[in-house]
Amino acid sequence: MLKISSDQALQLVQQHWQITGEINDLPSYADRNFKISGAQGNFVFKIANPNWSYADLDIENAALLHLVHTCPDLALPKIMLAADGSHIIPLNLYDDAGNTLACHMRLLTFVSGQVYAEAAQQTNTDLASLEYSLGLAIGKLDRGLSDFQHPAMMREVDWSISQLPGLIDEIAHVEDAEIRALVQRHLHYFADNESQWRQTLPQAVIHNDANDYNVIVSTVEPDGDHAQQKNSNQASAHESDPVRAHYQVDAIIDFGDMCFHLRAVDLAITIVYALQHAVDISRVKQCITAILRAYQGVHPLSEPELRILPALINARLSQSVLMATRAFRKNPANTYILVSQIGVHRLLRQFEEIGADELEQLMLSAIR
Structure with a gap:
């Protein structure tokens, strides 16, 4: 399990995306996902398991960016760009044994329903x-x-x-x-x-x-x-x-x-x-x-x-x-x-x- 508290996760979102709100854990098999709800909207903050490479995450984001134009009828998650224009940001975390893990984080809109x-x-x-x-x-x-x-x-x-x-x-x-x-x-x-x-x-x-x-x-x-x-x-x-x-x-x-x-x-x-x-x-x-x-x-x-x-x-x-x-x-x-x-x-x-x-x-x- 990736070690990060809800407060720490919210600080990262505020730092990189200038978005804030109430934060809650979301269930995930191997990643860490958080839902952020506030005046700016509802979002999912995703910290990928270190087994996922940058390319693995980039193909997901690229597909969603592509579908904005080719599949407008579906309310698919939207990629949120960080303040520096990036959509995948590296992050070092620790596991329960104290080992450093090289991860990546992303922010997407939350799809309600x-x-x-x-x-x-x-x-x-x-x-x-x-x-x-x-x-x-x-x-x-x-x-x-x-x-x-x-x-x-x-x-x-x-x-x-x-x-x-x-x-x-x-x-x-x-x-x-x-x-x-x-x-x-x-x-x-x-x-x-x-x-x-x-x-x-x-x-x-x-x-x-x-x-x-x-x-x-x-x-x-x-x-x-x-x-x-x-x-x-x-x-x-x-x-x-x-x-x-x-x-x-x-x-x-x-x-x-x-x-x-x-x-x-x-x-x-x-x-x-x-x-x-x-x-x-x-x-x-x-x-x-x-x-x-x-x-x-x-x-x-x-x-x-x-x-x-x-x-x-x-x-x-x-x-x-x-x-x-x-x-x-x-x-x-x-x-x-x-x-x-x-x-x-x-x-x-x-x-x-x-x-x-x-x-x-x-x-x-x-x-x-």
Whole structure:
């Protein structure tokens, strides 16, 4: 853990950005993040873990600066320039053992709203319109990134789907025999085909982590575009109920896992996380259809890309299983690692039950 108090963090923001206000810690896996609220607005002060290089942070900032012009419809975090014009500032901190750590700090605007996971878990949420809005948002984001380039874009990150074949040794440690067999099959299929896919299908810098806690939503009135969404998706049994809550996706945050890969991978990842909130098979199909039809309306994939989408989804699910298996072996006291895999295992079994042919036709229905 990086050692810095809230007061010290606020002093740094005042010194470099001339911004002040009330400061509070924000949860973070390895970094130190603080929310600053005051008359000048709401901001996130980010101190990156020393494992993140300047280039790793610069590609995030460069992408957000690029998206200001290419994706104006989303309320993405905005980069705040320091008084000297820089947007990444070096900082030396200490860890719990007193070792000096070379870090970097940044300031971004805070995106207000509710996370997708919370909205999707509410019993009165109109999931059809929420999922459609998610497809629109990730389509707009991917379209905005389609011409983005950066010197660090070819970097490998832990959650790049290209890392899946490197997890092959973890298969033996998957306890559930059915899941182990499915993961083994999906891993080998991906490993056998990835190179050819990347030679023949479009690639781009992708966000790579549109999980249900990185998607910010707000409530809306069920009219205009949302009325059209309801007409183009299967209505839920309660869709006409006036107390149903309607949401739209306003922003996607946390660009730390960006990488260069098949552009279809971003959509596959988005679907994986949205499906955590679609429990039965009929809802799984409806969720995929809603997201895919919306995405196709703003950033359409080709037929060959749609055909491999089930394989990419299964590859990402398999990667999640193997990453969790490795993490649990390293920290067996953290049983939550395996609890969080319940939805992933369910989806692997449901995709197997639906079958490859029906899944492919489901994807192709977006262009028919």
